[in-house]
Amino acid sequence: MDPTNRNTALCSVLVDELARSGVEHACVAPGSRSAPLALAFWNDPRVKTWSLIDERCAGFFALGLAQQTGKPVVVVTTSGTAGANVHPAVAEAGESCIPLIVITTDRPPEMRDRGAGQTIDQIKLYGDSARWFCELGNIDAGDEGLLLFRSTGCRATAEATGPHPGPVHLNVPLREPLAPTAQAGQVTATRSLALKGRSDGRPLTSVTPKPEHPLESVVSALHDLIGRSPKGLIVAGRQHDSDLPPALADLSAATGYPILAEPTSRARAGGHDRTNVVAAYDAIFRELPNALMPELIIRFGELPTSKTLRQWIGGQDDCAQIVSNANAGWNEPTSVAAALVGGDPVSLCTELASARPNHDRAWSRDWLVAEQVAQKAIDDYLNALGAELCEPGVHHFLADLLTDGSLVYVASSMPIRDLEAFLPSCAAKATFLANRGANGIDGLVSSGLGAAAAGRPSTVITGDVGLYHDMNGLLAMKRNGVEATIVVLNNGGGSIFDFLPIAGHSDGYEELFATPTGLDLERVASLYELAFTRIGSYDELAQVWGKPGMIEVPTDRARNLEIHRELSERVRSAIA
Numbered sequence: 001m002d003p004t005n006r007n008t009a010l011c012s013v014l015v016d017e018l019a020r021s022g023v024e025h026a027c028v029a030p031g032s033r034s035a036p037l038a039l040a041f042w043n044d045p046r047v048k049t050w051s052l053i054d055e056r057c058a059g060f061f062a063l064g065l066a067q068q069t070g071k072p073v074v075v076v077t078t079s080g081t082a083g084a085n086v087h088p089a090v091a092e093a094g095e096s097c098i099p100l101i102v103i104t105t106d107r108p109p110e111m112r113d114r115g116a117g118q119t120i121d122q123i124k125l126y127g128d129s130a131r132w133f134c135e136l137g138n139i140d141a142g143d144e145g146l147l148l149f150r151s152t153g154c155r156a157t158a159e160a161t162g163p164h165p166g167p168v169h170l171n172v173p174l175r176e177p178l179a180p181t182a183q184a185g186q187v188t189a190t191r192s193l194a195l196k197g198r199s200d201g202r203p204l205t206s207v208t209p210k211p212e213h214p215l216e217s218v219v220s221a222l223h224d225l226i227g228r229s230p231k232g233l234i235v236a237g238r239q240h241d242s243d244l245p246p247a248l249a250d251l252s253a254a255t256g257y258p259i260l261a262e263p264t265s266r267a268r269a270g271g272h273d274r275t276n277v278v279a280a281y282d283a284i285f286r287e288l289p290n291a292l293m294p295e296l297i298i299r300f301g302e303l304p305t306s307k308t309l310r311q312w313i314g315g316q317d318d319c320a321q322i323v324s325n326a327n328a329g330w331n332e333p334t335s336v337a338a339a340l341v342g343g344d345p346v347s348l349c350t351e352l353a354s355a356r357p358n359h360d361r362a363w364s365r366d367w368l369v370a371e372q373v374a375q376k377a378i379d380d381y382l383n384a385l386g387a388e389l390c391e392p393g394v395h396h397f398l399a400d401l402l403t404d405g406s407l408v409y410v411a412s413s414m415p416i417r418d419l420e421a422f423l424p425s426c427a428a429k430a431t432f433l434a435n436r437g438a439n440g441i442d443g444l445v446s447s448g449l450g451a452a453a454a455g456r457p458s459t460v461i462t463g464d465v466g467l468y469h470d471m472n473g474l475l476a477m478k479r480n481g482v483e484a485t486i487v488v489l490n491n492g493g494g495s496i497f498d499f500l501p502i503a504g505h506s507d508g509y510e511e512l513f514a515t516p517t518g519l520d521l522e523r524v525a526s527l528y529e530l531a532f533t534r535i536g537s538y539d540e541l542a543q544v545w546g547k548p549g550m551i552e553v554p555t556d557r558a559r560n561l562e563i564h565r566e567l568s569e570r571v572r573s574a575i576a
Contacts, residue, residue: 001146001195002043005183007036007174009141010149012043013197014172017153019046020203022161023072023101025453027062029055031078033118034105035178038076047074050453050480052446055082057473059089060435060443063098064409064450067433070240072099072160073450079106080118083125088442093167094129095437096238097327099160100167102126108138108173122171130169132159138173141187146194150204158207164328214343214351222322222341223355229296229320230359232257233367235309236265238436239301239326239345247349248300249273254353256360257296258367262304263410263419263432269402270429277425278367280374282306283571291366298352299323300345303333305420305436310334324348370575375424377574381567387537390563391415391489391555395422397538401545402428409448410434411462412441413496415489419461431456441466445486446473452484457546459485465494467524468517474528483548486530491557492516498561514557525550 001016002008015037026041027050028034041049052058055077066073077083083104093100106112107119124133134152139145152170160168177183189195197204226232234257236248245267252259253273260281261267268279278284284292285308297319303310313321314334325331325340332340341348382393395418398408406428410416416434435447445467448460453476467488476482493514497503502513510516525532531549535541544551 002040002180003187004180005177006141006186007178008040008180009187009189010139010145011036011040013146013194014149014153015040015044015047016197017150017204018074018101018157019044020197020201021154021157023047023074023157024069025050025062025065026074026076027052027058027065027450028076029053029058029078029082031082031105032178033107033174034076034078036174036180037103037105037172039180041074041076052476053479054472055085056088056443057446057470057476059086059100059102060446060470060473061450061453061476062100063089063093063435063443064433064447065453066093066098066100067096067240067447068407068451068454068456072101072157074101074103076103077105078118079104079122080120083122084120087126087129088438088440090126090129090167090169092435092438092440092443094131096435097165097329098167098437099165101156101160101170102130102167103170103172106171106173108175124169125171126167126169129167131162131164131166132156133169134171136170136172138175141189143189143191143194146189147191147204150194150197154203154205154207157203162207213347214341218341219348219351222352225296225320225322226255226352226355227357230256230357231294231363232296232298233294234259235297235299235304236261236267237299237301237304238262238264238434239266241346242266243346244300244349245270246272247346249276251349251353252276254356256364257298258364260304260309261425263423264434264436265301266431268423269426269432271427274425274427276364276368278371279423279425280371280378280421280571282308282421283374283378283568284370284575285309285312286568287572287576288312289370289575292370294319297321299337302331302436305416373574374571377571378422378567381570385563389535389537389553389555391418391491391560392422392563392567393538394489394541394553395419396424397541399424399426399428401542402426402430404429405456406430407451407456407458408432409444409451409458409460411444411466412436412439413463413466413494415461415463415466417496442469443473445470446476448486449473449476449482449484453480453482457483459487459546461487461489463495464488464490464492464517464519464521465515467521468519471524474524474530477548478529485546485548486550487553488521488550489553489555490521491555491560493557495557495560498557499564521550521552
């Protein structure tokens with residue numbers, strides 16, 4: 001506890017409890033009102049404090065860190081619109097169940113709603129995006145005040161990492177002095193627990209997690225359902241547990257159910273058994289043969305990005321759908337699932353695999369043949385293009401570039417869709433991350449750099465419009481010593497709109513929807529002192545892949561649309 005004055009004491013015990021409760025990183029944006037908290041984090045050796053100039057970047061940097069580490073990360077801002085700039089990251093964290101603890105400092109009550117500068121209404125600033133909100137009122141640094149701040153730190157961490165994890169918002173109003181100026185007599189606490197916390201280093205209050213094993217009655221009912229459903233599929237969407245892919249493989253081996261694995265599920269790439277992994281499901285479901293119609297789907301994680309798969313599942317009345325609901329939210333956008341099953345998904349897989357039903361494996365063989373046919377059609381088409389660079393080709397080629405430990409942060413919009421559609425299953429123990437809760441393209445650079453700050457070699461893949469949305473985030477590479485490779489698929493605008501009905505209406509299309517930026521990416525890289533390479537072939541991409549800096553992959557937007565349509569038709573014809 002820092003006894004310099006009331007603010008230093010309160011803020012230092014809050015930081016102490018956050019650190020005891022598992023917080024290892026804090027992202028701090030500059031400001032006067034937040035100075036006591038910023039310095040409290042800076043002076044605590046248990047917490048790595050990252051200085052980010054832009055609050056929006058700080059929020060997304062923290063989001064990437066939390067997504068990669070699985071642990072709560074703190075964001076600290078000053079008062080006013082500073083906190084509002086973190087809202088997009090809070091929204092993404094809320095939808096993605098990522099543990100963030102946002103601490104906004106505020107003016108004291110006597111300065112609010114009366115024209116004082118840098119003052120807005122910060123009460124419940126993030127609305128329902130926050131799992132929990134707490135206003136820590138102006139309070140003296142006595143025993144009651146210090147214990148309140150300690151207890152709040154414990155609860156904030158528990159709420160952020162609880163059964164339904166996500167962002168927490170603490171609003172901390174502070175009066176002068178905001179600098180660490182000695183003020184005799186302001187710290188009046190005398191109890192050792194308030195001043196020093198628990199002597200054994202534990203948090204003031206520990207929270208026991210809820211039991212994670214599914215109910216026996218639920219498991220028994222699912223055993224019966226699997227036993228009478230020889231034609232089943234395991235659908236694996238975005239999730240963050242590295243122990244789940246081997247468990248999915250065991251469940252697949254026991255039931256004969258193929259695994260439709262999105263890259264962000266961690267099941268498409270890795271050293272686990274991928275014998276039954278299907279990667280080309282987006283193409284297969286565009287015209288699903290009768291022989292591949294399932295009667296049961298068991299879902300893990302979020303629904304995959306594929307619109308084709310989502311629409312097919314949502315349109316089925318006779319195909320039972322069971323959802324493993326690890327994060328305790330309503331993870332069911334199709335509105336037709338028969339059951340949401342809580343608890344640990346790894347435990348659920350183990351329980352379900354134990355039944356080992358005697359299913360005919362012809363079903364899984366048919367699906368794996370379809371996968372082979374689809375992948376061959378994709379290979380043949382892309383190989384026929386020769387040296388021509390295209391976005392499907394880049395994502396298909398990734399399988400040859402990935403190494404064990406690779407981390408790839410993929411932008412929403414087209415990059416995540418192309419990764420899902422064209423990356424084949426591969427043995428590299430690589431991790432794919434994406435902001436697919438709110439699905440925004442903003443903050444992608446900062447999120448990727450936050451993930452890289454956790455200590456893994458990282459690549460960010462984005463389009464030119466996505467880069468523009470978060471160019472400020474590039475400063476963290478130089479300023480915080482974060483190394484990453486920024487791959488920009490530069491097709492001159494937002495190519496996803498080319499695939500939508502609005503593209504058929506030319507009036508205003510380029511200006512309002514495609515919105516090409518016209519940016520010279522080499523000059524952008526130079527501004528942030530980044531190494532820059534503009535590639536012209538896949539061989540050149542292989543030579544610079546993984547090297548810190550920016551890589552521009554120039555492609556043609558009109559040609560991109562043409563290639564996607566031709567590829568889709570080739571795969572459809574091959575499977576039919």
